[in-house]
Amino acid sequence: MVRPAVAGRGRGAHGVHGDRRGARGPPSTGRARLRPGAEGLLRPRPQKKCLTVQGRVPHTHRVTPPASSRPRGRGADSAQRLPLRALMRRRGFRGLASGRALTYFGNAMAPVVLAFAVLDMGGSAVDVGLVVGARSVSNVVLLLFGGLLADRLPRALVLQGAALAAALVQSGVGLALLAGRAPMGALLVLSVVQGAVAAVSVPASAALIPLTVPADELRPANALSRMGVNAGMIAGTSLGGLLAAVASPGWGMVLDGAAFAGASLAFRLAGRERASVREQTGTVAAPARPWRELREGWKEFVSRTWVWVVVLQFFVVNAVAAGGIQVLGPTVADATFGRTAWGFVLATQMAGALAGGVLVARSRARHALRLGVAVVVLDALPLVALAQSADVAVLVVAMFINGIAIEQFGVAWDLSLQENVPQERLARVYSYDALGSTLALPVGEMAAGPFAERFGVRPTLLCGVALVTLATVGALCSRQVRGLTTGQSRPAAGPPVVETRA
Known part of the structure; x- marks a missing residue:
């Protein structure tokens, strides 16, 4: 689920627990079959147990069996109690997270x-809006095709190509800026490329996570990956402004290009296979037209009530957050405690998200989505603080709590999608989710100003509080949202996780 910048098997009938294949027989206990009456004469030789993450296997490759064949119960969720650093020993996940x-x-x-x-x-505010807006337009236009591409081709290969293209374009523009020969058109092209890269990266990278870790490690894997994302956003925003002020924007673009080059190399570790997800899962069909495949993704999206209900909830929540925090927040800050304090307030939200990632990685809640959807109501806290007091200390506390809530929902949402949507359609569902969330941002940003001028800033903020509360209550009225469980088994016919030694 995209936020304002301040993630049963098979087909057939499914309920709130997701799709399931036919039940498999119980796993072998290792007990040898004996002739009648011979049970007391021979003792069957026990099977050797496989080593866990902490152990070492004397083979170059280790194949993790599908989730449905692994034991459940007390030992099934032991991976969630592992230190987060244990996940980084998995080469594929380490590359993807980095x-x-x-x-x-x-x-x-x-x-x-x-x-x-x-x-x-020498550009004007209109020029800035044109260049920055080009990124948003290309992102929205290409999001659905980014999800389609990630379902058609090897996802790691798609990510490598997108990051490499961004690295080449941004490095070239950065060098041109340093030489003083960068035309405005080059910046416009760069912005379009940046939006296209984001359109491909968001669905592809989120859908690749289940292919890099076993099913019982999905929750901590999502939490750790999102912690890296939050840290990257904090560092990128801060360092970008610092380099532009102290050095020059050209050096900022060169560093940005180097970051994308590093991302391309890291994605190479995330998957070396040259087969698409469909070929890996055995769901290869005759090539279909892109529009038909987009329709398939849409049917997958709307066939699960809990998916479109939560996306609808976040259309409202994101619109309110974009208008209240991104537009009215700076207005209140300018009139009261100042811009520097407002920057610190925004940073505390990201700090709360990092803390929330640590907390949710240890969680073993079965109804993670219900909890995540419920705590979204805490998005209203910063709006209440802005409307009632505009006190920096109160805002800092409100934003920190809000950051924790954002991460609780984000991990629950990614986990729910990855466990209940077939792998060969997961990226397309992610792209529809991202499209719904992204479209909400300009709606909130454009509506906040006129409403504040007509009714006042405080009533507009309190109206946003009411909308967030109503959207959350409405989502919780869905039986599927309340009843969906996580941590059961991976639903889609995904390939086993293959680990190679680092």
């Missing part, structure tokens, strides 16, 4: 550097 962090670092830095580059070239 690549995502670097990609979000670059995506956060680029708009800041681009804006200052336009201003340094």
Whole structure:
């Protein structure tokens, strides 16, 4: 689920627990079959147990069996109690998490550097809006095709190509800026490429996580990956502004290009296979037209009530957050405690998200989505603080709590999608989710100002509080949202996780 910049098997009938294949027989206990009456004469030789993450297997490759064949119960969720650093021993996940962090670092830095580059070239506020807006337009237009591409081709290969293209374009524009020969058109092209890279990276990277870790490690894997994303966004925004002020936007673009080059190398570790997800899962069919495949993704999206209900909830929540925090927040800050304090307030939200990632990684809640959807109501806390007091200390506490809530929902949402949507359609469902969330941002940003001028800032903020509360209550009225469980088994016919030695 995209936020404002301040993630049963098979087909057939399914309920709130997701799709399931036919039940398999119980796993072998290792007991040998004996002739009648011979049970007391021979003792069957026990099977050797496989080593866990902490152990070592004397083979170059280790194949993790599907989730449905692994034991459940007390030992099934032991991976969730493992230290987060144990996940980083998995080469594929390590590459994916590092690549995502670097990609979000670059995506956060680029708009800041681009804006200052336009201003340094003598551009106006209209020029800044045109260049930065081109990124948003290309992102929205290409999101669905990004999900389609990630379902058609090897996802790691798609991510490598997108990051490499961004690295080449941004490095070239950065060198041109340093030489003083970058035309405005080059910045416009760069912004379009940046939006296209984000459109491909968001669904592809989120859908790749289940292919890099076993099913019982999905929760901590999502939490750790999102912690890297949040850290990358914080560092990218801060460093972009610092480089543009102290050095020049050109150096910022060169560093951005280096970050994307590093992301491309990291994604190479995330998967070396050259087969698409469909070929890996045995769901290869005759090539279909793109529009038909987009329709398939849409049917998958709307066939699960809990998916479109939560996306609808977040259309409202994101619109309110974009208008209240991104538009009215700076207005209140300018009139009261100042811009520096407002920057600190925004940073505490990201700090709360990092803390929330640590907390949710240890969680073993079965109804994670119900809890995540419920705590979204805490998005209203910063709006209440802005409307009632505009006190920095109160805002800091409200934003920190809000950051924890955002991460609780984000991990629950990713986990729910990855466990209940077939792998060969997961990226397309992610792209529809991201499209719904992204479209909400300009709606909130454009509506906040006129409403505040007509009714006042405080009533507009309190109206946003009411909308967030109503959207959350409405989502919780869905039986599927309340009843969906996580941590059961991976639903989609996904391939086993293959680990190679680092």
